[in-house]
Amino acid sequence: MSRKSKEEIAAIYKQMQVYICEALEAGDGLGKFKADNWTREAGGGGQTRIFQDGALLEKGGVAFSAVHGPTPKKISDKLGLESGIFFATGVSIVLHPYNPMVPIIHMNIRYFEMEDGTHWFGGGIDLTPHYIVPEDATYFHQKLKETCDSFDPSYYPKFKEWADDYFFIRHREETRGIGGIFYDRLSATSDSHFQEILDFSLALGRLFPEVYTHLMHKNGQLPFGKEEKAWQNLRRGRYVEFNLVWDAGTKFGLDTNGRTESILMSMPPQAEWTYQHQPQPGSAAQFTLDHLKKGIDWLTYNHD
Amino acid sequence: MSRKSKEEIAAIYKQMQVYICEALEAGDGLGKFKADNWTREAGGGGQTRIFQDGALLEKGGVAFSAVHGPTPKKISDKLGLESGIFFATGVSIVLHPYNPMVPIIHMNIRYFEMEDGTHWFGGGIDLTPHYIVPEDATYFHQKLKETCDSFDPSYYPKFKEWADDYFFIRHREETRGIGGIFYDRLSATSDSHFQEILDFSLALGRLFPEVYTHLMHKNGQLPFGKEEKAWQNLRRGRYVEFNLVWDAGTKFGLDTNGRTESILMSMPPQAEWTYQHQPQPGSAAQFTLDHLKKGIDWLTYNHD
Numbered sequence: 001m002s003r004k005s006k007e008e009i010a011a012i013y014k015q016m017q018v019y020i021c022e023a024l025e026a027g028d029g030l031g032k033f034k035a036d037n038w039t040r041e042a043g044g045g046g047q048t049r050i051f052q053d054g055a056l057l058e059k060g061g062v063a064f065s066a067v068h069g070p071t072p073k074k075i076s077d078k079l080g081l082e083s084g085i086f087f088a089t090g091v092s093i094v095l096h097p098y099n100p101m102v103p104i105i106h107m108n109i110r111y112f113e114m115e116d117g118t119h120w121f122g123g124g125i126d127l128t129p130h131y132i133v134p135e136d137a138t139y140f141h142q143k144l145k146e147t148c149d150s151f152d153p154s155y156y157p158k159f160k161e162w163a164d165d166y167f168f169i170r171h172r173e174e175t176r177g178i179g180g181i182f183y184d185r186l187s188a189t190s191d192s193h194f195q196e197i198l199d200f201s202l203a204l205g206r207l208f209p210e211v212y213t214h215l216m217h218k219n220g221q222l223p224f225g226k227e228e229k230a231w232q233n234l235r236r237g238r239y240v241e242f243n244l245v246w247d248a249g250t251k252f253g254l255d256t257n258g259r260t261e262s263i264l265m266s267m268p269p270q271a272e273w274t275y276q277h278q279p280q281p282g283s284a285a286q287f288t289l290d291h292l293k294k295g296i297d298w299l300t301y302n303h304d
Numbered sequence: 305m306s307r308k309s310k311e312e313i314a315a316i317y318k319q320m321q322v323y324i325c326e327a328l329e330a331g332d333g334l335g336k337f338k339a340d341n342w343t344r345e346a347g348g349g350g351q352t353r354i355f356q357d358g359a360l361l362e363k364g365g366v367a368f369s370a371v372h373g374p375t376p377k378k379i380s381d382k383l384g385l386e387s388g389i390f391f392a393t394g395v396s397i398v399l400h401p402y403n404p405m406v407p408i409i410h411m412n413i414r415y416f417e418m419e420d421g422t423h424w425f426g427g428g429i430d431l432t433p434h435y436i437v438p439e440d441a442t443y444f445h446q447k448l449k450e451t452c453d454s455f456d457p458s459y460y461p462k463f464k465e466w467a468d469d470y471f472f473i474r475h476r477e478e479t480r481g482i483g484g485i486f487y488d489r490l491s492a493t494s495d496s497h498f499q500e501i502l503d504f505s506l507a508l509g510r511l512f513p514e515v516y517t518h519l520m521h522k523n524g525q526l527p528f529g530k531e532e533k534a535w536q537n538l539r540r541g542r543y544v545e546f547n548l549v550w551d552a553g554t555k556f557g558l559d560t561n562g563r564t565e566s567i568l569m570s571m572p573p574q575a576e577w578t579y580q581h582q583p584q585p586g587s588a589a590q591f592t593l594d595h596l597k598k599g600i601d602w603l604t605y606n607h608d
Contacts, residue, residue: 036580050579061579171558171567237571244548245558254475254549261580263475267541269578273571275354275365276340 003194009111010066010089012198014047016109016205017064017091021049023209024062024095027216030055033062038259043069044087048262051095052269056102056220060095061265071114072256085115090123091205092249094266095212100232101222102215103129103136103177104239106266107208108249109201121197122184124159125204125211126167128177128239130232132288134301136215137178141298144181147207151200159183164294169242174292176242231285233272240271307498313415314370314393316502318351320413320509321368321395325353327513328366328399331520334359337366342563347373348391352566355399356573360406360524364399365569375418376560389419394427395509396553398570399516404536405526406519407433407440407481408543410570411512412553413505425501426488428463429508429515430471432481432543434536436592438605440519441482445602448485451511455504463487468598473546478596480546535589537576544575 004012021033031054039045046065051057066089076083090110097104109123127140141160148155159181167176181204188194243250243266253263279285308316325337335358343349350369355361370393380387394414401408413427431444445464452459463485471480485508492498547554547570557567583589 052579059577059579171562171564233574237575240544240575241548241568244545245555251549257475260475264545264577265579267577270537270574270576271541271544272574273363273568274573275356275363275569276565 003188003191004198006087006089006111006113009198012202013066013089013091013109013111014064016202017047017049017062020091020093020205020209021062023213024051024057024060027209027213028054028056031057038262040067040069040259043067046259046262048259048265050265056097056099056216058096058098059269061093061262063092063262063265065090065092065262074256075252078252081114081118082116087113093208096236096268097216097220099220099222100130100224100228101133101219103127104236104268105208105212105215107204109205111198111201118187120185120187121201122186123201123204124163124166124180124182125208126163126177126180126182127215128235129288130228130235131284132178132291133219134298134303136218137298138301138303139214140178140180140211143207143211145299147203148181148200150203151196155183155200156181161295166248167242168246168294169238170246172238172241174238174289175294176239176292178291178296178298179294230272231279233268233270234274234277235288236268237271237273239266239268243267307492307495308502310391310393310415310417313502316506317370317393317395317413317415318368320506321351321353321366324395324397324509324513325366327517328355328361328364331513331517332358332361335361342566344371344373344563347371350563350566352563352569354569360401360403360520362400362402363573365397365566367396367566367569369394369396369566378560379556382556385418385422386420391417397512400540400572401520401524403524403526404434404528404532405437405523407431408540408572409512409516409519411508413509415502415505422491424489424491425505426490427505427508428467428470428484428486429512430467430481430484430486431519432539433592434532434539435588436482436595437523438595438602438607440522441602442605442607443518444482444484444515447511447515449603451507452485452504454507455500459487459504460485465599470552471546472550472598473542474550476542476545478542478593479598480543480596482595482600482602483598534576535583537572537574538578538581539592540572541575541577543570543572547571 031051033049033051036048044067048063051060068087071083071086093107095105105127107125111121113119145156163179163182166182186197250263335355337353337355340352348371352367355364372391375387375390397411399409409431411429415425417423449460467483467486470486471483490501
């Protein structure tokens with residue numbers, strides 16, 4: 001078996017974008033993605049698919065890109081690479097639901113290659129509930145673990161810890177949500193290993209709409225009022241803070257003249273800030289804050 | 305005349321905070337500042353005064369701080385200093401009005417000193433109208449020029465250009481607003497020069513409520529509807545983007561374990577994001593976008 005070429009991987013990821021969009025449209029039942037093609041002056045381009053004003057999803061995007069060209073100096077410095085021609089392709093998703101009882105979700109799968117053969121895969125899925133529901137957190141992590149385990153039993157524990165560290169809002173000392181998995185710089189040691197890592201990223205892509213459709217349908221009709229909406233908007237503010245201050249991908253994109261509207265499709269439709277907001281002791285909001293911590297094992301969490 | 309000590313400068317800046325808060329409360333007519341004292345583990349502290357739910361002002365803060373201690377490595381590296389004991393004091397303000405016809409305003413004056421005598425002043429005022437009104441922009445820049453000119457005729461042109469460069473949202477290729485003045489690392493060459501720079505910063509402090517009260521009262525009762533509110537929230541989103549992605553002071557504070565709630569008092573009460581929003585051709589919103597450019601000379605702007 002020979003390795004897939006970078007063009008083949010880009011084509012497979014483009015198909016994954018279509019697959020995910022169709023599944024999400026079916027899950028929402030009302031909204032439709034709007035496709036927006038763009039090209040990059042220095043080489044390549046992409047298609048950003050934007051979702052606005054659905055039945056359950058308020059705003060989101062599923063972006064595909066495949067870009068190439070001379071490696072910008074900021075990128076080669078950061079990645080510790082020699083200069084040369086790079087190629088990068090991936091699918092990136094953020095979804096913001098209307099209902100505060102449905103979580104925000106993010107997924108990314110990507111492949112990077114240099115002309116000298118250096119290459120790696122990266123990606124991850126993480127969940128940001130406005131209100132943490134332990135049952136849903138356990139379901140989410142179980143699904144991730146199953147998918148990871150079907151490739152390599154070392155993946156889940158390693159990538160779960162990596163997600164806890166990565167999706168961390170340092171200036172708040174809060175995790176962004178209940179984490180998930182995150183991995184980067186996975187390089188293949190053989191052709192079959194290359195195929196395995198590629199297949200792993202595709203398994204995550206297929207898992208994504210399954211998991212999110214489940215959560216949308218389970219919680220999307222739960223009642224909520226002004227208080228829950230205000231709390232959702234505060235949590236969305238934290239999401240903005242993480243993405244603009246700490247998220248390596250966002251910072252990197254904005255710093256290297258990436259396509260701003262595609263990078264910032266992750267922004268929520270609204271966000272709010274209140275000085276020193278303190279939830280009521282014993283409230284669901286306080287429970288959530290208490291669980292925005294690294295190192296919680298949602299698989300063995302006591303649901304009694 | 306001998307130089308003011310750092311303790312005296314801190315006391316003068318603290319008084320300036322009180323002066324500005326009183327003037328803004330009088331200007332608003334309804335809201336009151338709420339004071340919040342805090343201390344810094346490694347040395348010093350401050351008082352953050354927060355304003356919420358006034359008649360004209362929706363959210364804002366006037367923060368005083370005077371901190372000292374061993375220079376954190378990130379700071380000495382960034383500033384190109386030897387390690388040692390630092391001292392920093394200043395007043396920092398951001399105000400977000402209800403009415404989209406009233407601009408967002410920001411002011412900062414600050415003093416920094418190392419134990420070896422290295423010292424400098426920094427500061428600035430800049431205006432971020434949701435809708436640019438040339439008459440107000442000219443008024444604002446004229447007032448800044450008058451104040452600058454009464455100290456040094458080279459200040460206004462130099463500091464105006466500096467503000468254009470500093471308050472620039474690179475990933476949007478937009479200035480944050482109509483600029484103003486910005487200066488940093490102004491060091492004294494003599495005791496009288498030291499007093500002059502200090503007095504300059506105090507003149508800016510006194511100018512601030514005069515200018516903003518004028519704009520609040522001139523535009524605070526203008527009618528607006530849903531469309532203007534939505535546009536205001538999009539512009540507030542840009543304000544968030546600038547502060548979290550590009551503002552050196554904010555990044556620096558969050559990166560060096562500053563007091564998060566004081567640093568992020570600059571966040572608006574709400575913000576919104578829409579994918580690829582395009583104002584109607586010929587609209588006031590489009591006029592605004594067309595004037596979010598560096599290098600506009602508002603003093604000689606043609607108002608015909």
